[in-house]
Amino acid sequence: MLFSGDNHFLKTLNTLLKRYKFSNQELESLQKVKKTEIISLAYTNDGGFDLKTGDYHDEDHPVNYKLRIYYKDPQKNSTKMLVLLPSTTEEFTPEMNAYQLGQSVKSRLL
Template identity: 40%
Template sequence: MYLSNQNHYHKTLNDLLERYTCTEAELDKIALLNTATILSLSYTDNGGFKKCDGEFTDLESSETFKLRVYYFDVKASKSRMMLLLPNTSNYNLNINLATLRSKY
């Protein structure tokens, strides 16, 4: 997936998305970031961000995620949090770029 490189957040997000396989639902969520202002992007290889509040924990579980994005939703005029890349044992590396490019 190639988001416009308006700033370093979009470039970093593009780099991360090339490493992981995303579900259709995640791709739809990521597409929202094309029109949003990314305020903060946090990624971890160890541990994760909790689903309930987005806080970091050093424990990996099905309730944590590797990527947390805070962004400003222009339509709603408020900041929002997006969690992507769940910490599951079957999460695949090496995204299928052809599939993503054809979708977006």
């Protein structure tokens, strides 16, 4: 799903796509976000970001996500947040399991 362009956010996303396994749902969300204006992108190896607030928490927080993206929703002219890459496998639902990534989705995005 490598993104083209000189945008530093897209370059960072390309690096993360090579480093981590994303679920089908996460890849589809990234496809939509890449068409918008990305305002902020943050990722971490330690701790993570809260699903509801986007706040960073250390390892002791029960639910953390490794990647947080703020982007502009062009239809509503508002800022939205997307968090991806749950820090534990328990947070994956069966349809979001990165290990079940279908080749059709992955090949469309690469």
